[in-house]
Amino acid sequence: MIQYTVRRMLLAIPVLLAILIVVFLLARAVPGDPCKSILGEKATAETCERFTKIHGLDKPVPVQLAIYMSNMLRGDFGDSIRFKRPVLLMLAERLPMTIELGMAAMTLALLVGIPAGILSAVRRNSAIDVVTMFGANIGVSLPVFFLGLLLIYLFAVVLRDTPFSLPPSGRLSPGITPTPFFVYYELAVEPNTGKFYLYQFIAKLYILNSILTSDWVVLKDTLRHLILPSIALATIPLAIIARMTRSSMLEILGLDYIRTAKAKGLPQRMVIMKHSFRNALLPIVTIAGLQMAAILGGAVLTETIFSLPGVGLSVYEAITARDFPVIQGFVLVIAFIYVSFNLIVDLSYAILDPRIRLD
Amino acid sequence: MISQSSESIASVVQIPDDNIADIGNYKSNSLWRLTLRRLFRQRSAQVGMVMLGLLVFTAVFAPIIAPYDPARVIEDANGRIKVRQAPCIHLLGCPADQSQHIFGTDGNGRDQFSRILYGARVSLRIGVTVITAAVLIGTVMGAIAGYAGGWLDNLLMRGTDIILAFPFFLLAIALVFVLGPSLENAMVAIAIVSIPTYARVVRATVLSLRETDYVEASRALGASSWRILFGRILPNALPPLIVLATLGIATAILDTAALSFLGLGAQEPTAEWGTMLGRERNQIFSAPHLVIIPGIAISITVLAFNLLGDGLRDALDPRLVHGKGSK
Numbered sequence: 001m002i003q004y005t006v007r008r009m010l011l012a013i014p015v016l017l018a019i020l021i022v023v024f025l026l027a028r029a030v031p032g033d034p035c036k037s038i039l040g041e042k043a044t045a046e047t048c049e050r051f052t053k054i055h056g057l058d059k060p061v062p063v064q065l066a067i068y069m070s071n072m073l074r075g076d077f078g079d080s081i082r083f084k085r086p087v088l089l090m091l092a093e094r095l096p097m098t099i100e101l102g103m104a105a106m107t108l109a110l111l112v113g114i115p116a117g118i119l120s121a122v123r124r125n126s127a128i129d130v131v132t133m134f135g136a137n138i139g140v141s142l143p144v145f146f147l148g149l150l151l152i153y154l155f156a157v158v159l160r161d162t163p164f165s166l167p168p169s170g171r172l173s174p175g176i177t178p179t180p181f182f183v184y185y186e187l188a189v190e191p192n193t194g195k196f197y198l199y200q201f202i203a204k205l206y207i208l209n210s211i212l213t214s215d216w217v218v219l220k221d222t223l224r225h226l227i228l229p230s231i232a233l234a235t236i237p238l239a240i241i242a243r244m245t246r247s248s249m250l251e252i253l254g255l256d257y258i259r260t261a262k263a264k265g266l267p268q269r270m271v272i273m274k275h276s277f278r279n280a281l282l283p284i285v286t287i288a289g290l291q292m293a294a295i296l297g298g299a300v301l302t303e304t305i306f307s308l309p310g311v312g313l314s315v316y317e318a319i320t321a322r323d324f325p326v327i328q329g330f331v332l333v334i335a336f337i338y339v340s341f342n343l344i345v346d347l348s349y350a351i352l353d354p355r356i357r358l359d
Numbered sequence: 360m361i362s363q364s365s366e367s368i369a370s371v372v373q374i375p376d377d378n379i380a381d382i383g384n385y386k387s388n389s390l391w392r393l394t395l396r397r398l399f400r401q402r403s404a405q406v407g408m409v410m411l412g413l414l415v416f417t418a419v420f421a422p423i424i425a426p427y428d429p430a431r432v433i434e435d436a437n438g439r440i441k442v443r444q445a446p447c448i449h450l451l452g453c454p455a456d457q458s459q460h461i462f463g464t465d466g467n468g469r470d471q472f473s474r475i476l477y478g479a480r481v482s483l484r485i486g487v488t489v490i491t492a493a494v495l496i497g498t499v500m501g502a503i504a505g506y507a508g509g510w511l512d513n514l515l516m517r518g519t520d521i522i523l524a525f526p527f528f529l530l531a532i533a534l535v536f537v538l539g540p541s542l543e544n545a546m547v548a549i550a551i552v553s554i555p556t557y558a559r560v561v562r563a564t565v566l567s568l569r570e571t572d573y574v575e576a577s578r579a580l581g582a583s584s585w586r587i588l589f590g591r592i593l594p595n596a597l598p599p600l601i602v603l604a605t606l607g608i609a610t611a612i613l614d615t616a617a618l619s620f621l622g623l624g625a626q627e628p629t630a631e632w633g634t635m636l637g638r639e640r641n642q643i644f645s646a647p648h649l650v651i652i653p654g655i656a657i658s659i660t661v662l663a664f665n666l667l668g669d670g671l672r673d674a675l676d677p678r679l680v681h682g683k684g685s686k
Contacts, residue, residue, distance in 0.1 A: 146654030297528030
C-alpha cells in the first residue's frame with residue numbers, strides 16, 4: 001500500500017510537469033502583445049521594451065520556461081504583472097474561497113445525492129424513484145450559469161423581504177469584516193515570509209477563521225453567502241452521484257447474498273447499509289472523484305456569477321489580462337488539486353474493497 | 360477455377376422454394392433492430408425523441424415560424440427602439456395596437472421569440488458538429504493507438520492523459536483564448552477536450568479484439584490491416600460510441616453555451632442562447648424573462664439529448680434483456 005502510494009505520487013510528477021509545460025506554452029501562444037494589453041494601447045515602444053525586459057519576455061521561450069521552473073522549485077511563483085504582487089500571496093488569498101465553495105458543493109452533492117440514490121434503488125419504480133430520477137435528469141441538464149442566476153432571482157428578488165432571502169453576491173455582507181486569527185491571538189509574523197502566506201491562507205478560510213476567533217456573526221454571514229453558489233455548483237454532480245448510486249445499488253440488491261441476508265431475517269437497515277451500500281460504494285467513489293473536474297471547472301462560472309474572489313474568477317481575469325505568472329501559478333495549482341484527488345480516489349479503492357491489491 | 364466449383368456446388372445443393380419464401384418474411388433480430396425496438400419502448404427515450412423532434416422542427420422551420428428577423432431592431436410607432444420590453448401576447452390581454460412579442464424584446468430591441476427559435480439552429484449545429492468531429496478524430500486516434508501499439512500508442516495515450524489531467528472546462532477556456540474568442544473556436548476547443556473519451560473507448564475495443572480468433576481468421580484470409588480494423592473490429596465499438604456521442608452532444612451544447620456566456624463563444628449578432636443569456640445577465644433583477652427563457656431553451660435541448668442517450672444506453676446494454684431494464 002505504502003509502496004503503491006509512493007509510486008503513484010512519483011508517477012504524478014511527470015503529469016504535473018507536462019501540465020506545467022502545456023500551460024506555459026498556452027499562456028505564450030495567446031495572440032497579441034502582452035505589453036499593450038497590460039500597459040494599454042498607448043504604451044510607447046520604449047516602455048514596452050523595458051516592460052518585456054523586466055518580465056523576461058525577451059528571452060527565448062525554453063529559457064523562460066527553465067527560469068520559471070527553477071524559481072518555482074524555490075517556492076517562487078513570480079509576481080503578477082497586473083497587480084505587482086507575488087502569485088503565491090494571491091493564491092493564499094484566493095484559494096480559500098474556492099476551497100470553501102468546492103467543499104460545500106461536494107458535501108451537498110454527497111449528502112443529498114447518495115441518500116436519494118439509495119432511496120430510489122430500494123423503492124424502485126415507486127413514485128419516489130420516478131420523481132428522484134426525473135429530478136436528476138433535469139439537474140444534469142441545468143447549466144451552472146443559468147441555475148445560479150435563477151437562484152439569485154428566486155432568493156434575492158422574489159423572496160427579498162422574507163426571512164428566506166439570501167445574499168446574491170460576495171463572500172460577506174458589507175460592513176462585516178473578519179478579524180484574522182493571527183491578529184486575534186496577537187501572533188507576531190513578518191510580512192512576505194512563508195509563515196505570513198500560510199497565516200493569510202488560514203485567515204481567508206473564513207469558516208475556519210471565524211471558528212478560531214469564535215466570531216459567530218462572521219460565520220453565519222459566510223455560510224449564508226455560500227448557500228446559493230454551492231447549490232448552483234453542486235447540482236450537476238449531485239444528480240450524477242444520485243444516478244450512479246441508484247444503478248450501483250440496484251446491481252447489488254439483485255445479487256443472491258442479499259436475498260440470503262433478507263431470508264435470514266436481518267433488519268432492512270442492515271441489509272441496505274451494511275450489505276448493499278458498502279459494496280455499491282466503489283463506482284460511487286469513482287464518479288464522485290470525477291465530479292471534482294466539474295466542480296473546479298464550474299467554479300469559474302459560479303464565481304463569475306456570484307462575484308466571488310476565488311481561483312476560478314482569478315484565472316479567468318488573468319487570462320483576459322494576459323497576466324502570465326498568475327495564469328501559470330493558478331492553473332498549476334488547480335491541476336495539482338485535481339491530480340491529487342484522482343490519486344486519493346485510486347487509493348480509496350483498496351480501503352473500500354480489500355480484494356483490490358494495489359501493486 | 361473457383362467460380363466453376365461454386366457453380367457446381369449450387370447445382371448440387373438444391374434449395375427448396377418454400378425456404379426462400381421464408382427468408383423473405385423472416386425478420387432478423389440484429390442488434391440494431393433489437394435496439395430500436397427497445398428504444399421505442401422506453402419512457403425516457405420516448406420523451407427525449409419527442410423533444411428532439413420538436414427542436415429539429417423548430418430549427419428547420421425557424422424562418423417560417425419566427426415572426427421577425429432575429430437581427431432586426433424593432434421600433435415602436437414613434438420611431439423609438441423597443442428595448443427590453445416585457446412579453447406582449449394578444450391572447451393574454453396585451454392591447455391589440457401594440458405589436459406582439461411573445462417573449463418580449465432584448466437589450467438591442469430585437470424580438471426575443473424569433474431569436475430563441477433561431478437559437479435552436481445554432482445549438483443543434485454546435486452539438487452535432489463538435490461531437491462528429493471529436494468522434495471521428497477520437498476513433499482514428501484510438502484505432503491507431505490500439506492496433507499499432509508500441510511508441511505510437513504511448514505517445515497518443517499520454518497526449519490524452521494530459522488533456523484529462525485538466526478540469527475539462529478550464530482547458531477549454533484556455534484554448535479559446537489561444538485561438539481567439541469566436542463560436543468556431545469555442546467549438547474547436549470543446550471538440551479537442553472531448554476527443555480523449557472517444558479515443559480511449561475505441562482503443563479499449565481494439566485492444567480487446569485484436570487477438571481474437573475471428574480477427575486472426577480474417578488475417579489468415581489475407582484481409583488488409585485497414586479492412587480488419589474498419590470492417591471487423593471497429594463495428595464492435597459502435598454501441599458504446601453511439602451512447603457516449605449522444606450524451607456528449609448534451610455536454611458540448613452545455614459547455615459551448617457556457618463559453619458563450621463568458622463572452623468567449625458566439626458573438627453578436629448570432630442568436631446563440633448562451634450569448635443571449637450572458638449579455639442580459641445583469642437584467643435578472645429588472646427583466647428576468649431575458650435570462651430565464653434562453654436558460655430554459657438550453658436546459659430543454661440538453662435534457663433531450665441526455666434522455667435519448669440514457670435510453671440508448673439501456674437499449675444497447677445486452678444485460679438488460681427485453682423490458683427487464685432498469686426502467
